[in-house]
Amino acid sequence: MLNLTPLEIVEELDKYIIGQHKAKRSVAVALRNHFRRRQLAGEIQREVTPKNILMIGPTGVGKTEIARRLARLARAPFVKVEATKFTETGYVGRDVESMVRDLVQASYVMVQEEQLERVSERAAKNAEEHLLDALLPGGTEEGRAKMRELLEAGKLEDRSIEIEVKDERPQQMMMPGMEEMGLNLQEMMSNLLPKRRVRRKTTVREAREALRGEEAEKLIDHDEVSREAISRAENSGIIFIDEIDKVTGSDNTSGPDVSGEGVQRDLLPIVEGTQVNTRYGQVKTDHVLFIAAGAFTASKPSDLIPELQGRFPIRVELEELSASDFQLILTKPQYSLTKQYTELLKVDGTRLRFDDSGIEAIAEYSARVNADVEDIGARRLHTVLETVLEDVSFATNLGDVVIDRAYVEKKLEDIASDEDLSRYVL
Numbered sequence: 382m383l384n385l386t387p388l389e390i391v392e393e394l395d396k397y398i399i400g401q402h403k404a405k406r407s408v409a410v411a412l413r414n415h416f417r418r419r420q421l422a423g424e425i426q427r428e429v430t431p432k433n434i435l436m437i438g439p440t441g442v443g444k445t446e447i448a449r450r451l452a453r454l455a456r457a458p459f460v461k462v463e464a465t466k467f468t469e470t471g472y473v474g475r476d477v478e479s480m481v482r483d484l485v486q487a488s489y490v491m492v493q494e495e496q497l498e499r500v501s502e503r504a505a506k507n508a509e510e511h512l513l514d515a516l517l518p519g520g521t522e523e524g525r526a527k528m529r530e531l532l533e534a535g536k537l538e539d540r541s542i543e544i545e546v547k548d549e550r551p552q553q554m555m556m557p558g559m560e561e562m563g564l565n566l567q568e569m570m571s572n573l574l575p576k577r578r579v580r581r582k583t584t585v586r587e588a589r590e591a592l593r594g595e596e597a598e599k600l601i602d603h604d605e606v607s608r609e610a611i612s613r614a615e616n617s618g619i620i621f622i623d624e625i626d627k628v629t630g631s632d633n634t635s636g637p638d639v640s641g642e643g644v645q646r647d648l649l650p651i652v653e654g655t656q657v658n659t660r661y662g663q664v665k666t667d668h669v670l671f672i673a674a675g676a677f678t679a680s681k682p683s684d685l686i687p688e689l690q691g692r693f694p695i696r697v698e699l700e701e702l703s704a705s706d707f708q709l710i711l712t713k714p715q716y717s718l719t720k721q722y723t724e725l726l727k728v729d730g731t732r733l734r735f736d737d738s739g740i741e742a743i744a745e746y747s748a749r750v751n752a753d754v755e756d757i758g759a760r761r762l763h764t765v766l767e768t769v770l771e772d773v774s775f776a777t778n779l780g781d782v783v784i785d786r787a788y789v790e791k792k793l794e795d796i797a798s799d800e801d802l803s804r805y806v807l
């Protein structure tokens with residue numbers, strides 16, 4: 382985990398998220414406390430529990446985005462789940478623990494990627510030797526040196542060769558229930574059976590890719606990846622539980638088996654700290670950071686069961702976004718929507734330029750449709766912008782195109798003034 386102060390964390394988040402200062406401060410404090418806890422001596426470290434956060438605010442105002450960015454900053458494994466998912470009928474028991482298994486899986490992928498990156502140079506060297514073997518089986522030293530020269534000069538890329546690689550086709554299937562026990566049949570089977578290898582005819586370019594992947598796999602220690610994945614999930618994992626407001630008792634009409642309160646009761650031990658079996662080993666959830674979020678329009682945080690309320694001591698309200706926030710969201714973040722579209726269309730020879738008046742108009746229309754139809758927050762910008770840019774996206778090689786107020790109005794006026802049409806298009 383990076384050693385960032387709360388102020389630095391907020392500054393980092395500011396690069397991607399507009400407004401919501403209180404929420405940024407809260408998550409910065411929670412993350413820093415994580416770091417502080419690690420500096421403590423053994424015994425008291427175990428006593429200090431993470432200060433989980435409850436985010437309250439309408440949809441599309443940045444709750445998930447803040448949590449996700451925070452996780453990325455901290456290089457922490459992250460998963461998002463919807464609390465309502467566990468109330469669905471037809472579930473064989475509510476498998477609330479699956480969120481912990483998903484976290485460990487995310488952690489595993491993250492650690493594995495880091496390790497693969499670390500060995501990539503060695504893997505590339507090994508792959509090159511295998512390529513030479515395939516290009517020149519049983520050749521002389523001299524021949525091999527010549528071949529190596531050609532290969533390094535990129536002269537053999539399209540030559541076809543035959544290599545032996547692992548058979549990637551899936552051979553086994555998962556049995557329902559296995560994952561719940563923390564077992565994975567596929568993995569068990571593939572550990573028992575010798576790996577099937579197949580000969581494949583392909584180009585040097587593609588063979589190199591395949592061989593590098595295989596060599597890298599061979600160079601990393603999967604047991605160590607598993608151990609590190611577990612440790613990282615335990616010590617810095619973040620689980621984001623959305624729609625927590627939808628599992629308050631008051632919302633429930635569908636009987637005891639799928640009640641929201643039941644979900645809360647199942648959540649409680651996980652948030653309090655328990656052990657969960659996963660395919661990589663046992664995971665303790667004591668120090669996982671939980672961020673719960675909800676709009677809380679039909680219910681209040683005080684409708685949650687008291688034990689759960691106590692486990693989310695940091696409460697923070699997120700603000701609704703205004704048209705001027707939308708303007709900033711469209712332009713300011715590092716990879717804002719307008720920058721994304723500009724880069725995308727540049728590929729096809731269209732140079733977009735968003736005039737301030739155009740940005741203003743897009744923001745105003747978005748706020749208006751949110752007010753008239755349904756408030757979906759900043760998500761509205763995606764649909765509105767897509768509609769504005771539909772024609773330029775369909776075309777190619779348009780040269781310079783300026784998106785100003787007149788352009789936006791022409792594209793949107795008919796739709797936005799028709800509420801029914803807005804419902805479908807925007």
Ligand SMILES: Nc1ncnc2c1ncn2[C@@H]1O[C@H](COP(=O)(O)OP(=O)(O)OP(=O)(O)O)[C@@H](O)[C@H]1O
Pocket residue numbers: 397398399400401439440441442443444445446447623624674710714758759760
């Ligand atoms: N304040 C903001 N600054 C920049 N982008 C934002 C902001 N709020 C929302 N967005 C963008 O809007 C989209 C939806 O935001 P997000 O997923 O954070 O919503 P949310 O508040 O978590 O809502 P929900 O609870 O429905 O998931 C994302 O693409 C996000 O980048």
